[in-house]
Amino acid sequence: xxxxxxxxxxxxxxxxxxxxxxxxxxxxxxxxxxxxxxxxxxxxxxxxxxxxxxxxxxxxxxxxxxxxxxxxxxxxxxxxxxxxxxxxxxxxxxxxxxxxxxxxxxxxxxxxxxxxxxxxxxxxxxxxxxxxxxxxxxxxxxxxxxxxxxxxxxxxx
Amino acid sequence: xxxxxxxxxxxxxxxxxxxxxxxxxxxxxxxxxxxxxxxxxxxxxxxxxxxxxxxxxxxxxxxxxxxxxxxxxxxxxxxxxxxxxxxxxxxxxxxxxxxxxxxxxxxxxxxxxxxxxxxxxxxxxxxxxxxxxxxxxxxxxxxxxxxxxxxxxxxxxxxxxxxxxxxxxxxxxxxxxxxxxxxxxxxxxxxxxxxxxxxxxxxxxxxxxxxxxxxxxxxxxxxxxxxxxxxxxxxxxxxxxxxxxxxxxxxxxxxxxxxxxxxxxxxxxxxxxxxxxxxxxxxxxxxxxxxxxxxxxxxxxxxx
Numbered sequence: 001x002x003x004x005x006x007x008x009x010x011x012x013x014x015x016x017x018x019x020x021x022x023x024x025x026x027x028x029x030x031x032x033x034x035x036x037x038x039x040x041x042x043x044x045x046x047x048x049x050x051x052x053x054x055x056x057x058x059x060x061x062x063x064x065x066x067x068x069x070x071x072x073x074x075x076x077x078x079x080x081x082x083x084x085x086x087x088x089x090x091x092x093x094x095x096x097x098x099x100x101x102x103x104x105x106x107x108x109x110x111x112x113x114x115x116x117x118x119x120x121x122x123x124x125x126x127x128x129x130x131x132x133x134x135x136x137x138x139x140x141x142x143x144x145x146x147x148x149x150x151x152x153x154x155x156x157x
Numbered sequence: 158x159x160x161x162x163x164x165x166x167x168x169x170x171x172x173x174x175x176x177x178x179x180x181x182x183x184x185x186x187x188x189x190x191x192x193x194x195x196x197x198x199x200x201x202x203x204x205x206x207x208x209x210x211x212x213x214x215x216x217x218x219x220x221x222x223x224x225x226x227x228x229x230x231x232x233x234x235x236x237x238x239x240x241x242x243x244x245x246x247x248x249x250x251x252x253x254x255x256x257x258x259x260x261x262x263x264x265x266x267x268x269x270x271x272x273x274x275x276x277x278x279x280x281x282x283x284x285x286x287x288x289x290x291x292x293x294x295x296x297x298x299x300x301x302x303x304x305x306x307x308x309x310x311x312x313x314x315x316x317x318x319x320x321x322x323x324x325x326x327x328x329x330x331x332x333x334x335x336x337x338x339x340x341x342x343x344x345x346x347x348x349x350x351x352x353x354x355x356x357x358x359x360x361x362x363x364x365x366x367x368x369x370x371x372x373x374x375x376x377x378x379x380x381x382x383x384x385x386x387x388x389x390x391x392x393x394x395x396x397x398x399x400x401x402x403x404x405x406x407x408x409x410x411x412x413x414x415x416x417x418x419x420x421x422x423x424x425x426x427x428x429x430x431x432x433x434x435x436x437x438x439x440x441x442x443x444x445x446x447x448x449x450x451x452x453x454x455x456x457x458x459x460x461x
Binding site: 003005006007019020021022023024025026031033035050051052053054056058071084085087094106107108109110111112114119120121 | 365370402
């Protein structure tokens with residue numbers, strides 16, 4: 001199971017993770033990086049494995065014409081939590097929440113803004129539901145046609 | 158300036174003067190004319206409180222080691238000024254402010270990490286492995302540990318010396334006035350002091366990102382050390398701040414080849430305050446001051 005958080009774009013009918021190419025100059029960013037995140041070979045041409053193990057392709061900013069933001073959430077003990085990863089070996093998901101969850105072994109931590117929150121790993125069998133929430137990205141680009149605003153993910157066991 | 162060869166004498170004079178003057182003056186004041194330093198000392202002023210007055214007024218040091226040992230001053234008359242103050246006196250007569258020797262005198266991340274990691278039950282090697290791990294694949298305990306360490310690093314303010322690495326090709330753009338603002342991914346100068354050469358900076362700050370304008374074959378990069386009135390710095394973390402490897406999103410650069418990374422910050426592009434310095438750092442670790450920011454002209458002025 002792949003947990004998605006961040007910006008995505010659709011290219012030639014396939015979804016790719018979308019991020020800005022880093023630059024150091026005080027000018028608007030000029031390039032996007034598209035990353036193939038699925039386990040099978042990327043079906044779209046021009047993508048290559050880089051030195052960091054990612055399958056990416058760099059596009060000029062104006063070559064990308066759609067984008068959407070994804071946040072993955074789950075329901076655990078009737079409470080909505082954010083999901084940040086799937087741990088295959090443990091068959092569990094990593095979750096975070098700003099609300100205390102009773103009867104859990106979540107670890108209390110503090111985020112980068114100084115706010116307390118809780119982090120935990122929860123077995124899939126304890127999860128009631130996992131879904132993606134899709135919305136407009138921070139970029140001035142339309143959401144691609146056909147993207148459901150909320151999509152239930154069926155845990156792959 | 159011609160004052161530099163005489164600074165030791167000036168310093169000894171000042172020490173003698175201020176100790177002798179402790180019962181004479183009613184107000185502490187630092188005066189920095191063009192080429193001399195005068196310190197008026199209030200009654201019963203001791204070295205520690207005097208230092209607090211002197212420190213913010215005279216900037217920073219270069220070649221501090223020349224002045225650490227003050228010969229000819231008896232123990233009875235010796236003020237134990239910190240290196241920063243001593244260096245500051247050196248700087249007051251015309252040295253650069255943010256050179257390597259001064260930055261090295263500051264307490265930084267590389268000095269603190271053993272203690273910070275230990276509190277989380279980690280060795281430095283454990284931490285080096287953790288810093289390379291992307292935040293969104295860490296276990297809850299790993300996230301909690303790295304959060305604790307990262308949150309212990311204070312938020313930069315207007316007195317913090319920040320540091321921004323720039324590709325060699327961009328140095329000219331700051332020199333010719335095309336660029337005059339600084340921001341994006343930055344660190345504090347003290348927290349990056351262990352990265353002394355261009356190669357260190359390249360691997361420690363992970364400048365090998367996709368589409369990078371840096372190349373080790375350039376032999377050098379630019380480093381801007383600066384203050385800004387309102388840094389508005391935040392910790393770049395996943396998923397709020399996205400990015401591709403080698404970006405870790407855990408608040409630290411994932412130092413490579415055994416290099417300790419640095420706590421990274423992200424800021425808007427800010428105008429530096431007067432005196433910001435643009436250095437060129439070479440692969441052999443040498444650094445050359447290339448320009449100093451002039452706030453009145455709102456640009457970096459090349460150093461001849």
